[in-house]
Every structure is written in C-alpha cells, then in structure tokens.
Amino acid sequence: MRDMFDAFQPWVLSTYGDSAKTKTITARKYARILRTLQGHEVNSADNSKFRFWVKAKGFRVGPPPGHAPPHEPRFNPVSRMTTLAEPELYVPTGTEKDQYKKVAVVENFFDIIYSVHVDMEGRAGKHAGQKRTYRAITETYAFLPREAVTKFLLQCTDCQRRPSMTDSQSPSPPPIMPVAPAPGATPSGPAGGSAGGAPVTVHPSVTSATPGRLEPPLIDYSLPITTTYLKHMRSLGLTDDEALNLEVRYAPTRHRCK
Numbered sequence: 001m002r003d004m005f006d007a008f009q010p011w012v013l014s015t016y017g018d019s020a021k022t023k024t025i026t027a028r029k030y031a032r033i034l035r036t037l038q039g040h041e042v043n044s045a046d047n048s049k050f051r052f053w054v055k056a057k058g059f060r061v062g063p064p065p066g067h068a069p070p071h072e073p074r075f076n077p078v079s080r081m082t083t084l085a086e087p088e089l090y091v092p093t094g095t096e097k098d099q100y101k102k103v104a105v106v107e108n109f110f111d112i113i114y115s116v117h118v119d120m121e122g123r124a125g126k127h128a129g130q131k132r133t134y135r136a137i138t139e140t141y142a143f144l145p146r147e148a149v150t151k152f153l154l155q156c157t158d159c160q161r162r163p164s165m166t167d168s169q170s171p172s173p174p175p176i177m178p179v180a181p182a183p184g185a186t187p188s189g190p191a192g193g194s195a196g197g198a199p200v201t202v203h204p205s206v207t208s209a210t211p212g213r214l215e216p217p218l219i220d221y222s223l224p225i226t227t228t229y230l231k232h233m234r235s236l237g238l239t240d241d242e243a244l245n246l247e248v249r250y251a252p253t254r255h256r257c258k
Helices: 002-016 027-037 048-057 106-122 130-138 146-155 225-235 240-244
Strands: 089-092 100-103 177-179 200-202
Touching (some): 027 089, 106 146, 130 146, 225 240
Antiparallel strands (some): 089 100
16 A cells, blocks of 8 residues: 555645646645635735635535535545644535535545545445545545546556466366368368268367468467457468358258258
8 A cells, every 4th residue: 555655646746736736725725725714814915816716615614514425435544644634624516505525635635535445335445446436535525636536546456456377377278169171172080981071170279281381379378269269260361250250151061861
C-alpha cells in the first residue's frame, strides 16, 4: 500500500494542487474557506472574489440539521499522511440545495478512495469495482474527480494482479486440429487401404516436411486456443476462412450401398 501511495500522491498534487487551477479543494484552500465562513478572513478588495465564490457555492461548517447521507463510507487514514479536515465543510450539490456532501481535500484523495474501494460496507479485503467505488464516493463527497478514482484503480496492485503460470505448471497440450490432404493425395489406413475419407489430423506442434517451407514459430500457449490455431494455419499458407472451414470442407462423406 505504501508503494501505491508513493506513486499516487505526487500525481494528485501535481494534477490537483494549488498551482493546477482545477475545481478541487486543497488543504490550503480548505483552510481559507473555513476562515471566511468563521469571519476570520480580512475583508479586502483582493479577496472579494473569493468571498463571493464561497457564498455562491453555499459552503457551511458541519452538516445541516437532519442531514443523513445514503451511505457514508468508513474513512481510515491508512496512508498516515492525511490532512485532517476539521471542522468538516459541507456543500450543497445538484439542483436541490438541501442535499449536502462533504468537501474532499486533495491531500486526502488516497485515503478516501482506499477506504471506499477496500473497506466499503465492512468487506475487508474485498475490492469494489470502478463504478461501485465512484458511486459510493460521489454519494458522500464533493470535489473528488472521477479521473482520480480511475488513476487509483489502475495503480491498485491487488486489482491489477492476474494469475500467472508458474514453472511447476506445465501447459496442457492443444487439441488435435484437422489438416487438409494434399491435392490428389488419397488418405490411407495403417495397412495401406482406404481410410474411408477420414480427414488427416496432426498435432499443431508438428511441422510440415515440405521442402522449402519455413518452420512455423513455436506456439505461444498463453494465447487462446482459436488464436493459436489460426496462427499455426497461417504459417501453413491458409487464410483464416480456410482454416475455420477445414472441418466442414473435408468432413467424411457417406455413400449409400447400391
């Protein structure tokens, strides 16, 4: 987790910091809003625009009476670098001015997202998906962009980890594929008789002995079976359509006895 924080936090500060000119609230701006609401900010021509913005946004200290968020995720300062936002600021959101959300501080984005993504609804160790994580955040917090959530999830080591094949595991052999007989050639059985029109089959890893033909590359068993089969058949000079229709074109025909 510390590695995730070390990779995420510099990006957050450079993208949404004081010099980024974005619609987010840094710890410095948060403190200035709080001073303005509490009447501690000196009124002057220099800060008149900021004071008007605070009033227009409807910031308030603490939740309004009767405020009950639909779901408030548990906030845990997991990074130990959290800037404690006290007292809490709330802001009305949407068209209804009676719906308030907490103001998310840029410096706390990591802890907010982590708390929702990992510890939501007490599901310790269970990571929520991107839509579920962002929806839970937007129900409680304001001024936290979706881009920050996406960036966090892309760096989540548990979510990005995929099961990989170990050295002790041997790949299962690919299935035997039908191969078209050479023009004019008649398949024969073990005793030299007719094989009854049965298609000739070879293992995909067996290479052709035709002179002048290049050896096909080694089969990558990490690819899907269909992709591996088509790649092998292309090396034999067949198109994808021909490779996929081999079984139909060379299926054994039934002859009625006269």
